[in-house]
Amino acid sequence: MWTHAWARALRKNRTLRYGVPMLLLIVGGSFGLREFSQIRYDAVKIKIDPELEEKLKMNKMSLESEYEKIKDSAFDDWKNIRGPRPWEDPQLLQGRNPEFLKTKTT
Numbered sequence: 001m002w003t004h005a006w007a008r009a010l011r012k013n014r015t016l017r018y019g020v021p022m023l024l025l026i027v028g029g030s031f032g033l034r035e036f037s038q039i040r041y042d043a044v045k046i047k048i049d050p051e052l053e054e055k056l057k058m059n060k061m062s063l064e065s066e067y068e069k070i071k072d073s074a075f076d077d078w079k080n081i082r083g084p085r086p087w088e089d090p091q092l093l094q095g096r097n098p099e100f101l102k103t104k105t106t
Helices: 002-012 014-045 050-058 063-070 098-105
Strands: none
Touching: 002 014
């Protein structure tokens, strides 16, 4: 008999029907968000293995050093060759002249 009374009260009372679940969602979401954002700060505190840190220090590669490597390269003979689309045959496009492909598709 008590369950019938509770069910009727839940159906009639809008606060119990909509308000309480909304408040539970807001409060529960706040706690869940706090836990997920704490992961970000805990990940910063993790120390790197000393062997890995030594390997990273030995590999001195920077943007400037890579630029110096390719600065004097000649790109005069460079050609832009597009890759095949998913519905095209890759062997058909390899080594073909782009003008030939344009005339073939039109």
